Amino acid sequence: MTPKHRAAKPPAALRRSPQQERSRAMVERIVNAGQQVLIAHGYDGASTNRIAAAAGISPGSLYQYFPNKDTVVAAVIERYTGALADRVRTHVLANLTRTPDVAVPETISELLDALGDHPELLRAVVEQTPRLSGGERVLAFEQQIGELARAALALRARSVPAGVDAEAAAWMLVRTVEHLTIRYVLDGPPIARERFLADITRLVLNFFLDPVRAEREH
Missing domain, CATH: 1.10.10.60 (Homeodomain-like)
Structure with a gap:
């Protein structure tokens, strides 16, 4: 919607x-x-x-x-980020129990679709948010998605390498995906969507791979 x-x-x-x-x-x-x-x-x-x-x-x-x-512009931002959060949260929750190699690209693809629905509004929000209290609403959105990222890491605790800090990993995951997907939509896109999804998926999946185990398998 x-x-x-x-x-x-x-x-x-x-x-x-x-x-x-x-x-x-x-x-x-x-x-x-x-x-x-x-x-x-x-x-x-x-x-x-x-x-x-x-x-x-x-x-x-x-x-x-x-x-x-x-206050009008803040209301615009609140509505926009709320719609994004609802859409992404629904998709993330539906994919929580699926394996990361399936859930990650599907969720990021959904995020790209959501961001791409209104690229002109996305650009305005990204450019204006730092100057308004609406930045708090974007932060709240990041925190909500961060909670889901932590839940995904917790569900797959056995496959996450020992010593990984779930809080730090969730923070980095959310902001890495957020920044790259926003720039992908606003910058062109600069590369083919399939290439982008494959590369960002590989980047995210590194949080779920034990480097020692991966090295042995290769």
């Missing part, structure tokens, strides 16, 4: 929480407009006036719910 159509709880930064369907629809309309303006004009070019115009409402109507443009 795309961020534009995802039914979500009201953003945490709202000036007042919408209680009626009409109010919730207004908030959704403002967030949709904020997404359009962020993509078209970037953070610096965004303004409450532009967002209100895109939503077809007056600035005063916008201010009833959002105190400034930062």
Whole structure:
């Protein structure tokens, strides 16, 4: 489901929480407009006036719910990262009991699809997040996926090399995959998808291989 159509709880930064369907629809309309303006004009070019115009409402109507443009953009980021987290979490959970050589490429392929659905929004979020409180939402997303990575490592404790720190491994796994998949989507992509999946899978699977055992097998 795309961020534009995802039914979500009201953003945490709202000036007042919408209680009626009409109010919730207004908030959704403002967030949709904020997404359009962020993509078209970037953070610096965004303004409450532009967002209100895109939503077809007056600035005063916008201010009833959002105190400034930062809270609108933060709501856009919250909705987007929430949709990503839901989609990836569902796929990871479905693959937890499968062997890493099967689960890893399938999960990364799903992540590529999710990121690739809205590359223009992904670019805007990646560029603007460090300047907003929305960065906390991205961090929360990373923590959620990190928990799943730790669960995957725990389920396969017998195959994980002795001495591997699950916390450190999960941190590195999540951020390595996150960074490489985002850059793959935003940079072109620079190489064939099949090549990318094969190479990043090999990189991730190193966390599940005992180097001494692997050396003996070769």
